[in-house]
């Protein structure tokens with residue numbers, strides 16, 4: 641029988657979001673899609689692993705529009721992201737998004753999912769002094785260019801679903817956002833959230849949600865979709881860690897100013913990000929509705945389920 645399955649090209653296939661989509665497509669061979677994984681280096685260990693799992697793996701670079709065009713050729717769908725943390729440049733992120741949009745247009749992609757976040761300048765204009773302007777042009781640099789790029793995709797005419805993602809609980813493992821040991825020796829989660837809720841998700845579920853969106857055909861084209869697996873306060877996140885790790889983890893609230901001053905790369909950006917989530921919490925949570933998210937992915941992990949699955953991977957700083 642001739643192959644009927646449509647190709648989904650996955651940018652960032654070796655990373656947290658994209659690998660979840662690759663796995664979701666491979667786990668659903670009767671779902672109507674097959675997967676083409678994009679990476680700069682198909683011969684890397686991760687590239688080879690994707691191939692061994694059954695994905696087509698092709699070379700493409702976000703900085704090279706022609707390489708994206710070749711990688712999108714013949715694809716029905718494309719899952720697109722940029723990785724701000726690789727270069728810390730909103731300008732580069734915007735240029736990479738433009739390359740994605742142009743390449744998808746040239747290749748005739750029928751449905752593109754753009755992994756995005758808010759352009760926070762719509763809520764906090766640059767002249768607003770509640771938080772500092774960073775890099776000269778942004779309030780939350782790793783958000784703003786993504787949100788600005790929503791328009792780049794819209795203007796390109798490529799049928800697009802902007803997908804508002806959320807904080808990964810996996811940041812407790814990979815991003816240095818897990819429990820820290822305070823001067824008093826206690827384990828603490830340190831965020832500037834006050835008593836507000838943090839919409840968050842298991843990174844792997846972003847890919848599952850993307851597959852669900854592709855499967856719903858035209859329903860979400862031109863509509864922004866937001867997802868989260870849970871809305872927990874800092875205190876609830878710490879209480880979950882306490883239960884899962886069997887050691888007390890407290891929530892320590894700090895001001896955004898203090899957080900911005902922590903000095904690690906991106907601390908100012910993340911301080912502004914938490915302030916945005918705190919100060920516009922009703923909007924931010926509402927844009928990532930839990931019932932809607934679960935309607936896309938019925939088995940989306942809750943925070944407790946994520947903890948149960950991954951608690952052994954969370955690094956615990958040893959006492960001084």
Ligand SMILES: NC(=O)c1ccc[n+]([C@@H]2O[C@H](COP(=O)([O-])OP(=O)(O)OC[C@H]3O[C@@H](n4cnc5c(N)ncnc54)[C@H](OP(=O)(O)O)[C@@H]3O)[C@@H](O)[C@H]2O)c1
Nearest residue numbers: 652653654655656657679680701702722723724806807808
């Ligand atoms: N951490 C969070 O809580 C969170 C939440 C929401 C959104 N985000 C956003 O997620 C984005 C990163 O996604 P992720 O976490 O899935 O990535 P990740 O796990 O850090 O991996 C980065 C991926 O991007 C690909 N990539 C980077 N530069 C590329 C280039 N020039 N050409 C082609 N591919 C390139 C890499 O592919 P190769 O190396 O194989 O080429 C890799 O697959 C960031 O922009 C971040 O702002 C993060």
